[in-house]
Each structure stands twice: as C-alpha cells, then as structure tokens.
Amino acid sequence: MTSAESADFRRRQHAEPSPALAAAEGLLLGGSSSLAACCDDDASFFPSVEPSCTQDLSRVILHVDLDCFYAQVEELLDPKLKGQPLAVTQKYLCVTSNYEARALGVGKLMSIVEAKRKAPGLVLRCGEDLTRYREFSAKAEKVLRGFGTVERLGMDEFYVDCSRLVSNRTEGEAYFHGNVLEPGAELRADTAYRPQDLRGTKAGAEETTLVGEGASDVERRLAAGTAIAADARRVLRDAHGLRASCGIAVNKLLAKLIGGVHKPDDQTVLLPARSADFIARLPVRVIKGVGAKTESRLRAIGCETCLELRMRTEREIARAVGDSAEMAAFLHACAWGIDNSPVVPKGPPKVVSVEDSFKGIALEKGVPLPPAILGRLSSHLVTRVDSDSAEHKRRPRTLTLTVRTREERSKRRFSSPYPSQAGGCIAVEEAALDLLRKAVGRSAAEVTLINIAASNFERGAPLAASGFEPRRRRTAPPSPFKSARRDQEACKRPRAEIGVIDEEVLRAMPLEIQEEYSRAFTLPAAPKKPTSSARGRGKSATGTITSFFASK
C-alpha cells in the first residue's frame, strides 16, 4: 500500500483499549487462540499467525452510506423521477443508478450505451454539477453529528462513534434493530470496477431480534448501537428524505463492511464473535487502503483473501508490499478484523477543485489556448472559494492545475501561489493559463481533462470579496501581457453548461439517446459525428470546445 490510506491506518494500531472498559471481563478479543482456531470449517487447520495487537471492544461505530446517492438526490429534487429507472450521468458514464434501474442490470460506473442496452426505458439525468449533492451531503452530516463524532468519507459515507451515547442509554436495549449477520451468510464482491463493494445475496428480512439472556456486555452495547442507527436513519429520512444503509460494529473496518451486506434502506450489525469468520473469506481488496497495487503485491505472495493474509507473518507482508513494519502490522490486524483507528472529524475540505473533461484538445505551440474552458472553470472555482472563504474565514495559498492527455495515462500537475489580490476569476484564470502553458509546453499533447484546485488554506484571512472586479494593475504602464484574453463577460457566466449535457458528448452518442436529450434541452443542430483524428485537430467539429481553435 506504500502507506496511502495510512493516515487512517496510523491511528488504527496501538490505541490501547480504553483502560476502564478493557479491564472488564470479556472485552479483549483477538490474539486469543479461540479466534485463531474457530474461523473456518472447510479448512481444518492452518498455521495462522496471531495478531500482534488486540481489538478494542469498548466502542460502538456506525458506518452510514447513503443509498444510490446522486440518484436519490435527483429524485428528491424532481419527484416525477421516482418509481422510474434512473441513472445519473457524467459525460459518457452512468455514475450511479437508482435501485429500480439496478434491478434491470444498470450498474454503477457503467457506460451510458451499455446501460441503455440493458434498460431501454432508463431515464438519464446529467450529474456533472455536484453542488446539490454537496448540499445534501452537508445536511446528512449535520444530522449525524447529533449521534456522535463524525468522520466523512467522500460525499455519502460517514463513520459515527456513538460509544458515549450508548453508555448514556442506561436502559439496556431488548432488541437488535435490523439485521444481525448470520453465520455462513453468503457474500459477493460487487463489480470489477468497485471490487471493494460487498453485497449480501439475500434480502434483509428481520425487523428485530431479541437480545439473548447470555448476551455479553459488548453485544448489549451493539444492540444499543442498532437502536441509535435506526434513530439516525429515521431522522435522515424525516428531515431530509434521505435513505441510508448502516453497519454497526466495534470498529470502522467492520462497520463499513457489514453495512454493505443489506442495502438499500437497511442496517446490519456484526457481533464480535462473528468478526473473524466474517472477514476471513473476503478478498484483501475490501480493506480500505488496499487498492490495485497492494492487491497485486499481496497476490504475488499468495494472499487473495484475508484468511490467506492471516497465515503470513508481518515480516513476510512487509517484504511483499515493500513497506514498513507498521503497514504490515496494519494489514495483518485487518485480516483478523482488528482496527483500533479512531473516528476523526476531518474539518473543512483541504482542497476545493473543479474540473472538466473532453475528447481531446490539441494544444500546440503558437495555437492560442482555449480561454473559455479556463474561464468557466476559474469562474466556478472562484465562486466556490468565495463561499468557502465566507464560511470558514480562510483563503487558499496554492492554485494547482492538473491535465490529463490522451497520450500519457498519468496526469501532470503544476501549481503556483493562489492569486491573493482582489483579482477575482480573471486573476485566477491568468494564473491557471500560466500553469497550463507550463503543463503543455513540454509536449504538445491532446488535453483530455483540466482540473484546477485551491488548497493549502490559511486561516483568518478571508479573501477581500473578490467577485468579478477587474484585477487591479500592479504596474503603471499598459500591460505588455498579450494572453488570449476575451472580455470579462466570460466570467459572468459561471457554470454555463452545468446541468446540461455537453454537446460534444451528446454527438458521440447513439441517435436515440441524442434524441432523448434533445427533447429535454434545446441544442444546436448536430453535424456528422466527427472522426476522432479530425476532431482532435480542431478542424472539423463546430462544438463548444474545438471552436476555440477555429476562432483564431
């Protein structure tokens, strides 16, 4: 893993169980030989290496994942959509779909063409502007803060440490709410794209399960956690109409994994006695922080599942992933279901960025760079930074531009100080243009993506309301700068096409899909589909993006 995800990971180990609770009998699991022996029945014995640290059983952690998040928000914004199969699109891609669509085979991150083949009646909604999703995400987070400390992961996932609330609920819960993972439950990994996604193969059934007389203290606390999860989900729904699925367990690793077993609009608890069994057969990839690279390195030493990982020593694992003993200890502990990392509130975002992608813009020396794209992105970024500044009393110190080219598969980044003058989007655009020149100066390549980002925020220094004021000249004489400037009007059209599907993308689509979009939005007449080589050189298409080259 080379230590990506290790911010999280670093907090996992070595946080000893909180002393008071750890002292109580039965609270320490992991490292006991019972665990090492009980976890399978089709392999009678395997020389597992016991975990080097113990599980903290004193916490109750919720993992809340909003159901088909973007699609759900679109339904809330336009209730007519409800009941129909719906996919949210970004350029050529269905990024998610509602559960009606999923029943028809429309998966997440599926191409529009494939989705339409599977479900001809599929309704498409463009979701390239994330504003509304960010708003609903913020509402959800505020709700969850009422139940404990919250750590967000992406826009639709939240870990909630509700241990204190559990301790305060002195009248013990009589029931587990929602599903309780049964032994031997069948699980499957989701798709090739999201191998870390986990799903159960049976629909959730049980509403409540009695807490047995012999239940341990930890189990009773988890039962209280299931009641809290039910409460939290109810508030999300009643206050904002948001449906969520929830996992309840003693740590973040397990809570996230178990929550995926019953979805949508459901919840599942994992009891410690089932933890090691539960995680044993899962692919190592389900561990947060284990991605494609680490997976393949572990495969090289024969570890595809957590069970196999357990059979290796930390040294062997360290050698395989080429990393430190700390990393190896983390992986080995995870393979046992052990994760002592705390729930850490992340505070305001560390990066605010906007991006756009396209089929390819040929940037050559001497050819003017496309001002409208940077103009639109800069305008959008400045809008976001301004509201961030108002909310958090801070300003970014760094502007970063990232480009992806057709030729190279990796991205190039360049950064510079964020324009601090009251220059607004014009100053940002000029700085971004300098960065773009640097980026493409090296190799005249076809740019397929541009991202601009504000980061490295300094506190207590709100931007002087930048708005769209013209940049104050630093030098007295008329500027010798002859960049590809257009009038300032461009900056007054923030997010011009956002919410509307890109013309170029549309033209590359099958005709039926084009027609469907055309019914919803008025668009210029579509010429013949340009070949990619002709399009790249800016010589044929009259579309939004390539037109910048025709214009000079």
Next chain:
Amino acid sequence: MTSAESADFRRRQHAEPSPALAAAEGLLLGGSSSLAACCDDDASFFPSVEPSCTQDLSRVILHVDLDCFYAQVEELLDPKLKGQPLAVTQKYLCVTSNYEARALGVGKLMSIVEAKRKAPGLVLRCGEDLTRYREFSAKAEKVLRGFGTVERLGMDEFYVDCSRLVSNRTEGEAYFHGNVLEPGAELRADTAYRPQDLRGTKAGAEETTLVGEGASDVERRLAAGTAIAADARRVLRDAHGLRASCGIAVNKLLAKLIGGVHKPDDQTVLLPARSADFIARLPVRVIKGVGAKTESRLRAIGCETCLELRMRTEREIARAVGDSAEMAAFLHACAWGIDNSPVVPKGPPKVVSVEDSFKGIALEKGVPLPPAILGRLSSHLVTRVDSDSAEHKRRPRTLTLTVRTREERSKRRFSSPYPSQAGGCIAVEEAALDLLRKAVGRSAAEVTLINIAASNFERGAPLAASGFEPRRRRTAPPSPFKSARRDQEACKRPRAEIGVIDEEVLRAMPLEIQEEYSRAFTLPAAPKKPTSSARGRGKSATGTITSFFASK
C-alpha cells in the same frame, strides 16, 4: 525562487494597510513618484517601474538577532572562555566565532585549519550537540513574547511585531535609541558563504538622537520602537546574559536588513524616508527567499541589485524566475523595500531531526550496515521526541531518513510511518535501518551523512512513555528478523560522543589541533592518518565509524 520562501512571501502582498492608520495622512508610501525619483545621485535617471502595491506604514517591527549565538552560549556555560578568541566547531568547520576571534579574521563557516592559521591562539569548542543552544533560544523567545507577536527564524532570530505596544505608549518618545541609519552609509555584504549578510563599515556611535519637531507620526512610532528594542535587549541580557542586535523598521524585510548594520550588541532604526535609498544598492540576494538559483536567474536579465530589479516589470521578472505573477510582484515590491507580510508565530517545530556526518562509509550489499550510528541517532531522536511529546501532547506520524553520498551531491530521502508502538529507540532504529537499506540499495555508495527526522505530528496523542522498553513482539514465534542487532545497551548510551569531537575528524586535523583536543578529552591513541580511499573501505582506521565493518 520557484516559490520557496513563499509561505512568507504569500503574506507579504495584498495585506492592505490597516484601515484606521492608513487613513491618517502621510502613512502611505511607495508608488509615489517621489520615491521613484529620489533614490540615487550617481545615476541621474532610470526608468523605474513603480511598485504595484503600497507599503503598510502602520506597523513597528523588530528583528532581533543574537550575537555570535553558539559562541555566546559557550561563553555563558563556561565563563573562563570569555575574553579569549573562541570558535565553535562542527567536524572540520568553525560554524561561528566570538567577536574577539572575528577581529583576528576568524569568520563564520570557516574551516578549522584556516581559522587556526589566522588565529593560532583560537580556542575551539565542539558544538555538534545543539541542546544547549536550543535551550537558550527558547529563553530568548519567551522574553520577546513579552513585547509582541514573535516569529522565529532559525535558532537565533526573531521578528517581533510590537505595533500594539507602541500604540499603548501614549507618552511619545523624545529620542531614537541606538543608531539611526544615516544617508549614504556604506554597507558591505559579508562573506561568499553568507552573501545575504550585511554589515556596516563604521562602528555604531550614537546613544540617542532627538526626535525632531517635524517628525512624522510613523517616525515617532519607530522612535517608540527603538525604546522597546532597548528594553527587550536589556531583559535578554539581565535575565539570561544574552546579547543581541536589533533592527527596527516598518516591515520584516527592512528590520532584518537594517539590524545587520550595527553589530554586536547594538541596534539600528530605518526611517521610511531612507528605505528606498537604503535597499537600492543592495544585491538582490539580501532578499529573504532569493538564494543562489534565483540570484543567477535574475543576473541573467541584468539584475544584480535591487535598483536594477526595480527597472524591470513584473512580467519580465516572472519570465526570468520562471514563476508566477505573485512571485514577481513580491520580488519587485521587495526591491522597493515594500513587504506587507505579517509576523506569524510558527508554533512548535514541524520536524525534529538528528544527524551525523562522516568522511564516508562504504555500504555494499552483504556488508552489515553500521548499527551504532543508527543506534545513537535513534536514541537521540527518541529522547527528543519524548520530551516534545510531553511538552506538546502530540506524536510524529512520519520517520524520514536522509543520506548524502560522496558520489552524488544531492541527498536521498525515504520515509515510513513513525513506529507508534512503545518500541522506543529499538523500533525507531529498526525502521530507520529499513529506510537505510532502501536508500543505499539502489547504489552501493559511500554514505557521508545520515539524518533521521520525526515529522507530521498528530495532536493529542502522546507516545506511551517509550523509554527504552524492549519492543513488544507482534508475532508469536521467535522473529525471523536477522538484522544487524546488538544488545540493548546501545540504546542506553544516548548521544555517547556528543560534545566530544569525533575521533575520525580529529585524526584528519593538523597535529597541533589534535594535541589541543587531546588535552581536553581522553581519546584512543591516534594511528597514522589514513588515506581517504583506505579509510572509506573500512580496512585501515580503527575509529568509531569504520570499526563496524571490521567487526563482521
């Protein structure tokens, strides 16, 4: 400058003068044509480009620089040294010298051999252990905090924003305390090693200067600043015996530069009317943030002095330094003496590191790595991290090892998670050894420096008193790890040789110097001076470092 130093620089511009004071008459300077015309008399006219931002004249900034800092501390620790010419050494180098030694030509960063040639009676003190200097530095900072907001720069420099104290001293100062920069004062750059150092050519003379009747408000505030500076220096001396020199001006740039004009144990104020004149003839290198690279880039467009920099537009400067408009604006403003960056307290250190250097250790595959060096460094680092942890309630997340090799002039760095277990210096040493293997694995080179650093601190997570407890085993069976381990005693010898000159270094010295050291410390008998090639292979010397190879 590629934006190094720009954390500072970013705060310089665009901080508009504080509204209340800026509104008062006479407070805004810079950008006025009088400034652009008044600054020279041997060049009757030059087409200066006016600065694009205005000087904030509302502040009073002190720059305090402790005199011959390490040497001064050594004198305080051992008063017998006082009155004699003294140099503080690190390996082959005199890192600083007291003013008695400087009068004999012993400069800062001069080789011991050269220093001894210049001053045969020079007393040498090894200053490789910085502990005591850190302690006195902390005392000084605490004193200065009584006079305003403090920003530290290295161990012996402090910016103090005493604007508030000035405003509170309602009874106007009748005198400027210390020196007031006279028009036409001759200045010279210090040495080739420290081109940014500035010195006056005449000793300070005046004790006080009457504040004239026609003095402006800003000048009266600066006069108050000189009184505060005198107070601060008096407290430093009375409480801790520390002598300092101080510059007083309206910004950090000017305060630092003017403070160097009269040293030691003195102070100088720069009035705004003299600012542009003062800085005009100085080499661009004096600007903090302009180092060797930026200097040579600016020289390429004909800018060696600030005066020449002023004649360029920001665009021209930006092109030359290959950087953003923000950088260029910063440089151009500095060339006019304008610097609106605030004094920013930096908080606890972001990195804690220890290092050692040597003439060359050949690391080859199969040859055991030198445990004693890493052992000693790890022990020292852990001691420092432990006390940091106690003081700041935090712990490092990252361990970094840096090596310099004889072959390549640049350094290589590798990092990994900081061992978080209560493994103490043993765990740190193991992790460092892994990093060292990575570093030298690439090319079997002669290592001439090793640095290990703790960084990326997380708050609220003190290390469980690591001390020297043996590392708790993570894996049950005896460890298959066969690193070059020695007993734990090594860890009980923190900083074994610190404060004592290195044996190897000593042997490379002229005999008289060797004898001088030998008189102070007991050392093993010195064999013939080894040739550098023989020494590098670990085949000849029996010294501290190469002996690790002989031993296996």
Next chain:
DNA sequence: TGGGGTCCT
C-alpha cells in the same frame, strides 16, 4: 564545509 530547520513542488 555542521547540524539543524521552513515551505513548495
């Protein structure tokens, strides 16, 4: 050419 540090990329 010591033995530290800061921040940017």
Next chain:
DNA sequence: AGGACCC
C-alpha cells in the same frame, strides 16, 4: 521524494 531556501 526532491528541491530551494533559511539560520
């Protein structure tokens, strides 16, 4: 992980 810069 490397670089430029600072004391």
Next chain:
DNA sequence: TGGGGTCCT
C-alpha cells in the same frame, strides 16, 4: 470511463 476528494512520497 466523471467529478470530485484524502494522504504519502
């Protein structure tokens, strides 16, 4: 294969 983010190196 979108349009975002986190942290490490």
Next chain:
DNA sequence: AGGACCC
C-alpha cells in the same frame, strides 16, 4: 510533482 487510494 507524482502516486496510491477513496467515494
């Protein structure tokens, strides 16, 4: 500045 990883 690039990379691995996450939604």
